[in-house]
Amino acid sequence: MRKTAVVTGASSGIGEATARRLAAEGYDVVAGARRRDRLEKLAAESPSIRPVTLDVTSQESVDALAASLERCDVLVNNAGGALGSDPVAGSDVDEWQRMYDTNVLGSLRMTRALMPALVESGDGVLVMLTSTAGHTAYEGGGGYVAAKHAQRTMAETLRLELVGQPVRVVEIAPGMVQTEGFAVTRFRGDAERAAQVYEGVPGPLTSDDVADAIAWAVTRPAHVNIDRMVIRPRAQAAQHKVHRVRD
Numbered sequence: 112m113r114k115t116a117v118v119t120g121a122s123s124g125i126g127e128a129t130a131r132r133l134a135a136e137g138y139d140v141v142a143g144a145r146r147r148d149r150l151e152k153l154a155a156e157s158p159s160i161r162p163v164t165l166d167v168t169s170q171e172s173v174d175a176l177a178a179s180l181e182r183c184d185v186l187v188n189n190a191g192g193a194l195g196s197d198p199v200a201g202s203d204v205d206e207w208q209r210m211y212d213t214n215v216l217g218s219l220r221m222t223r224a225l226m227p228a229l230v231e232s233g234d235g236v237l238v239m240l241t242s243t244a245g246h247t248a249y250e251g252g253g254g255y256v257a258a259k260h261a262q263r264t265m266a267e268t269l270r271l272e273l274v275g276q277p278v279r280v281v282e283i284a285p286g287m288v289q290t291e292g293f294a295v296t297r298f299r300g301d302a303e304r305a306a307q308v309y310e311g312v313p314g315p316l317t318s319d320d321v322a323d324a325i326a327w328a329v330t331r332p333a334h335v336n337i338d339r340m341v342i343r344p345r346a347q348a349a350q351h352k353v354h355r356v357r358d
């Protein structure tokens with residue numbers, strides 16, 4: 112019986128690369144996100160990828176995806192991202208709410224809906240896409256740092272609560288990954304400002320680098336739980352310590 116992996120936020124960046132990679136590893140992949148056209152394009156690459164319109168902030172949408180599954184062996188809670196880079200005292204409350212709703216409550220909705228199937232599979236793996244922002248605060252990190260810390264503690268708590276059950280909980284915490292959407296979304300569509308994030312950095316991580324780590328973690332033997340992987344580019348020694356080459 113082929114295994115099924117559900118990847119949220121599969122229309123772009125890390126989620127898209129992960130869906131593609133897990134399909135190549137032999138999984139039937141359910142690729143969820145809001146932008147249906149992009150999912151259709153991805154699904155056209157492989158008969159193993161099924162596009163599903165999904166908004167993780169909607170319980171109805173999450174329930175519809177769960178109801179469409181025959182089984183679920185892997186859940187990758189990837190949908191999310193950052194909004195804004197204002198100092199805490201000048202932050203937009205609405206942006207904090209949206210970040211919490213997508214990154215944290217979105218992961219919660221998916222986890223609640225698919226946990227019975229993960230247990231039923233006999234070797235379920237839940238992957239939580241956090242960030243180094245889930246481990247270290249930084250100026251302007253604001254609501255994103257808070258949301259990623261929440262996701263990280265959710266993963267830790269789940270691992271404690273699920274001990275004795277056939278489900279592994281893996282946290283993947285990347286540093287700087289150059290993806291299509293992340294910085295553009297953070298800077299509210301300002302592509303020039305988004306490009307500055309990666310300017311002069313020799314080799315930021317790619318979506319494929321992170322997908323590679325996810326695929327490795329989920330394909331370990333059932334008794335091996337990779338608790339957490341922190342992955343940074345060589346040029347990023349710490350959140351604040353990034354090597355940049357200037358002309």
Ligand SMILES: NC(=O)c1ccc[n+]([C@@H]2O[C@H](COP(=O)([O-])OP(=O)(O)OC[C@H]3O[C@@H](n4cnc5c(N)ncnc54)[C@H](OP(=O)(O)O)[C@@H]3O)[C@@H](O)[C@H]2O)c1
Nearest residue numbers: 120122123124125145146166167190191242288290292293
């Ligand atoms: N890039 C980085 O430097 C970096 C570093 C560490 C961690 N991360 C984390 O990695 C994850 C993926 O980010 P990325 O860099 O690949 O960014 P991205 O290219 O902007 O992709 C974000 C994905 O999330 C989906 N998404 C957003 N809101 C959603 C919702 N309500 N329901 C369903 N899907 C939703 C988007 O799809 P639709 O818009 O089509 O719904 C898109 O597919 C995020 O959790 C991010 O916080 C990124």
